[in-house]
Amino acid sequence: MTETKTTETTQAAQAAPEASTTTPAPPADPAHPAELDALPAFSGWAAKMPYLRDSKAKRRRKVMRSLKEAIIRSGLTDGDTISFHHHFREGDKVILQVVSQLAELGLENLTLASSSLNNCHAGLVEYIRSGVIGRIYTSGMRGELARQISAGGLLQHPVTIHSHGGRAALMETGELKPKVAFLGVSACDEYGNANGFTGRAHCGSLGYARTDAQYAEQVILLTEQIVDYPNTPASIRQDQVDFVVEVDEVGDPSRINVGAVRNTKNPRDLLIARRAAAVMEFGGYFEDGFSMQTGSGGAATATTLYLKDRMERAGIKAAWALGGITGTLASLHEQGLVGRLLDVQSFDAGAAESLATSPAHTEISAAEYASPLAKACCVDELDMVILSALEIDLKFNVNVLTGSDGLMMGASGGHCDTAAGAKLVIVVAPLIRSRIPTVVEKVSTLITPGDNVDVLVTDYGIAVNPRSVGVAERLRAAGLKPTTIGDLYEQALKICGKPRQIERGDEIVGIVRYRDGSVIDTVRNVPSA
């Protein structure tokens, strides 16, 4: 009946212009439009939301007694994708807590998608071996987990390595579709409003987690504390959260700035940082209102220290800094030398504190930060970025994933994202690490194409990419004496000799995705690992 009626209406509407060009014909039955039948009729104010009748039920409806209950209620099944953030870096207590619970529930073949993995996640090996985890998406990994995966024969599928912006893009295209995002927060209210600076264990920005909250089908918050409503400003919002579970610990904030984002006292890192600051001053973009980012790695984060002096002497202020925000950057912001901070992850307690207190220090999501598929992202507006490298080759290609032993030991991070966006890309690295040269003929794993790298700063000298027009001339005019990357390569060979090639097997253990989703490289196993 309905069908016939619809057809008649359509025919009448199509016939109308022929009948009259000025007055459209009225619908067949204006008193009873067709779509009305498809809509549900009102059946009482709380029919769909019965919990609204009971103020306690209303408040407690998302709060689960245990993680197990939350998992069961989420409907997670074998083969699904689960996602996590790595804002606590080496202090993360969520991933293993959740995965051991999933194992107890007998779930199998899950895809684990964490924004990154660290040394503290070595315990995952056991769950990969027992089949709970079948596939991994991550920005990087370190330690025992990385060693075992790199050796081969552990995971059924190669690990997908993505950048931070690339992860948001994979979610946007739907390739990475978390069934459940398990997001650890220091505190939230009963509805799930959460940020990284209330409660005890402050991680600061929840930028990566925000993307998970946006794209995951279900969001389970693991919180150390439930606080009064409304816990605003909320990074993860009540309208995104399905369940809230109170747990003893989600992370140890004192372990955020160990490892890759440590504060360095190493004289070599400081020497490189001082030179990098000089390159920033004279590279052509050091003018009032500039923007910058420093990546992880001792020398990269230390550059900020030396930049301060140069800014004060020149009477120049930065309009904004992006990142990867450190306490040092936050202190520059506090002193008025950096106008705004856009924070996708906080590298230490100083940064977390600043995010909580300064109105011009704002949190951004991974997509806002760096996704090439976002309608706009911050990296595209960067003037300068300081990045690290495990290897850099004669064409300025950079590897930040595999170490000199061939094993995965680093992370793609925002490396290729910021390199693509920034006007002046400065890579800092010691020329030699424990008798192995950092400057090589060809990188063992390609993460960031050399087309996007302008300057390499090492303890032995500065090399400028010949593609970067005018940079070498400007540095030379400032008395910095840049050399060529070939010269640095020769210097390293003179000291170390040419290292033997790592023997690799036939198994592909890692697929490196460029930020746009394309495959830029693969990593083969190292049987001797």
Add this chain to the structure above:
Amino acid sequence: MLFVPGSNASWLSTVHVYGADTVMFDLEDSVALREKDTARILVREALMSPIWKDVEVCVRVNAIDTPFFRPDLEAIVPAGVAIVRLPMVRDADMVRELDRVLTEIEEKCGREVGSTKCMAAVESASGVVNAVQIAKASSRMVAIALAAYDYMIDMHTVRGTAADESELFYARCAVLHAARVAGIPCYDVVYSDVNDEEGFLREIGIIKRLGFDGKSLVNPRQIEPLHNAYAPTEAEVDRAKRVIEAADKAEAEGLGVVSLDGKMVDAPIVASAYRTVRLAELSGTRR
């Protein structure tokens, strides 16, 4: 002058990148007893490596009354060491003995006699009292340095008791005067708390006012602050350049007297101006 433990192979091959004016490989206090042979061999090899060809390298040997003294010299002199630093120098005889042994080894290995320079480290009350004779004891002497640790024990006091470092005041003045009498540079003690930059800078302030030419350093992180503190200001460099210009002009015009802004400029001021400009070339201007 940056101290580098002679047993640290990694530093021996990389530490030149930090830009110290002189690097001192140590065979003495920073080397454990059982590492003495290793360190001696490592330092000998480092001296012969091309990476050190553009850097002034000094080696601190073990004291003259130890069994390591002679083997140390026999390893490093043929390897081409520029300067030998002799620790625990109490009197001029010790320098003369070093001179004699150096001559013997130079003759034996075919190195030009006298080409190995030396510096003496004064670390005791007798060393301080004999500083003038020590500084003038040999034509090989290119510098004298004060070292505080043993001297403090000798004087029954400890370091850091007074903000003005008065516990070192006499020794600093005595050694510095000896250096000036002999016409050689003078280097101050190490500042061992590398994390205390404030204390380090305060000490540099004191020694720079006294007239020291430099300082012994224990960590590469100390190089830049020391250089910066000794670097002349931009105003000082400008003034020095004007003095030199005026001196050049006076010479070109055949005038015996140099004048600038209506005032006469003495020869020592011209010499000081040249030193300022040279220092700025090496260390830049002060931040």
